[in-house]
Amino acid sequence: MSHLLVIDLPGGNDTDILAAARNLGHKVSFLTADPAHYLAQSEVAHELADAAIIPVPGFELPGVIADLLERHADDPFAAVLCLQDLRIVESAKIAQALGLAHLNPRTATLARDKAAVRRHLEAKGLPQPPCLEADGPEALLAAVAAIGLPALIKPADGFGSQNVFALRHEADLDTLRQLADLVAAGPGHYGLGVAARGKMLVERLIEGQLVGLDTMTARGEHRLLGVNEKLMFAAPSFAMRGGCFIANAGQFAQLEASAFALLDAIGFDHGAAHIEMMLTRDGPVLVEINPRLVGARIARMVSAGLQRSIHADLIALHVEGQLPPPVDRAHYVTNRWLAAPCAGQLTHLDIPDTADEPASFTMMARVGDMVTPPLDNADRLGMAMTWGYERTLAETRAEQLLAETRMVVAPV
Structure with a gap:
């Protein structure tokens, strides 16, 4: 039996990783900034019944790591598992601090910024569709004008195909001008204690x-x-x-x-x-x-x-x-x-x-x-x-x- 540290759940309700750990006979500690979100769902709460819940209000990483290092000394973790975009950077840094195999923090940080990934790949000689970042409605409209139609707008730190908009026709541009403030604001908050960064990515819409x-x-x-x-x-x-x-x-x-x-x-x-x-x-x-x-x-x-x-x-x-x-x-x-x-x-x-x-x-x-x-x-x-x-x-x-x-x- 191994001791697994699981950090949040995908979708805020997908317990498949917990079921797999239980079926394999592993012990689970569950780390989250919002335990109430999970315990309010009866099926999720049932899956968490045998887990040790570690609440971390605010998810201040230095304090979280210090606490986990103490727990690790008493009852060592064998792995850090995170299936949730919102905490993949924190999980990488936690695993590094605990000396456990995981995606490295540099790549985790890069992958959570879609615009940065495009720039990085272009610099590595892997051509990418034209793209621009936009912060605010005026910058958003300017970026769309620069990219041209057809274009795609999505949060630079988004996931799950949420808050994504396609612009194919001039009529779509008219709608965007009317809703630029709303679109540029992005999702605002992703839940589970994580706010969106507020930057939008505008890129060429690719069909296929x-x-x-x-x-x-x-x-x-x-x-x-x-x-x-x-x-x-x-x-x-x-x-x-x-x-x-x-x-x-x-x-x-x-x-x-x-x-x-x-x-x-x-x-x-x-x-x-x-x-x-x-x-x-x-x-x-x-x-x-x-x-x-x-x-x-x-x-x-x-x-x-x-x-x-x-x-x-x-x-x-x-x-x-x-x-x-x-x-x-x-x-x-x-x-x-x-x-x-x-x-x-x-x-x-x-x-x-x-x-x-x-x-x-x-x-x-x-x-x-x-x-x-x-x-x-x-x-x-x-x-x-x-x-x-x-x-x-x-x-x-x-x-x-x-x-x-x-x-x-x-x-x-």
């Missing part, structure tokens, strides 16, 4: 097939686990409607080389990463590098595709420095997200039974919740997932599961 590449790295050695071909909801949404994760059995040599070159360029030395690329006629173009395991329950797709627990693999990576074994046959996992047709209250929900088939249905929303059509990933209600060695069958069944779902939203 969006893919996610999931990797693990052990002391500089990279492994591509698989590729997720993503589908989007209709514009102006930036939420993912679904996708197909394909386990890597050696069929992604070009993408693998591109991903590994990006990781090497930013000095990514240890941990999981989720890299998004746009496949264009001129080749793959980087969208962003996320220095943590893929979120939004998509890690369950990776587990199904690899036919083992990716969270258990992440624990082994940090505790033992061990990379997951390669697979010898491509396995397909399809997901489709349930979304509200209008804004209102979810008053009825009946989802299909998937107990006797290679499929699952995970709900995030509950009857009584206020819901809205999906502008970003946080607005999605639930996920149907299917898997097998035949891609077409998996995709067809995932669509059927959504069609068989009975949902009623009372408009407000």
Whole structure:
């Protein structure tokens, strides 16, 4: 049994890493600036029942590290695990102070600034789409004018496809001028005690097939686990409607080389990463590098595709420095997200039974919740997932599961 230090949870409610630690017999200490956020959710609180919760109001890092060093001396931690963008820099610095394997603080800091990543890669000889930072409405409008259409606006420290805006037509520019103050303000606060920095990134909008590449790295050695071909909801949404994760059995040599070159360029030395690329006629173009395991329950797709627990693999990576074994046959996992047709209250929900088939249905929303059509990933209600060695069958069944779902939203 190892002692794991887990720092916050992805989405503020995804307990899969805790379940994996429990199933492996590990002891967990859970570090957060906002324990009330987790304990107010009954299912999350249940998963945390056996964990030692370490509250750190304000998350002042010097004091946090001093406290953890004392705890480490009495009951040593074997690994620091953080699957949450908001605390990946702090987790890197904590792991460094404890002498534990983790992504290094310099790269963690770089990866949390999307504009800095673009500049860094350009300087390393890896061409990037034109981009500019903007601080305030006037700077935002000037940056958009300089980049030209089509353009994309997103927070420089954002995540989860939230607060992202696409500008394709002159009419979009008129709307931006009216809403420049609001857009430039960004998300303001991310929750869990973390405020947004307030800087927006304006870059050239790249069209093509969006893919996610999931990797693990052990002391500089990279492994591509698989590729997720993503589908989007209709514009102006930036939420993912679904996708197909394909386990890597050696069929992604070009993408693998591109991903590994990006990781090497930013000095990514240890941990999981989720890299998004746009496949264009001129080749793959980087969208962003996320220095943590893929979120939004998509890690369950990776587990199904690899036919083992990716969270258990992440624990082994940090505790033992061990990379997951390669697979010898491509396995397909399809997901489709349930979304509200209008804004209102979810008053009825009946989802299909998937107990006797290679499929699952995970709900995030509950009857009584206020819901809205999906502008970003946080607005999605639930996920149907299917898997097998035949891609077409998996995709067809995932669509059927959504069609068989009975949902009623009372408009407000």
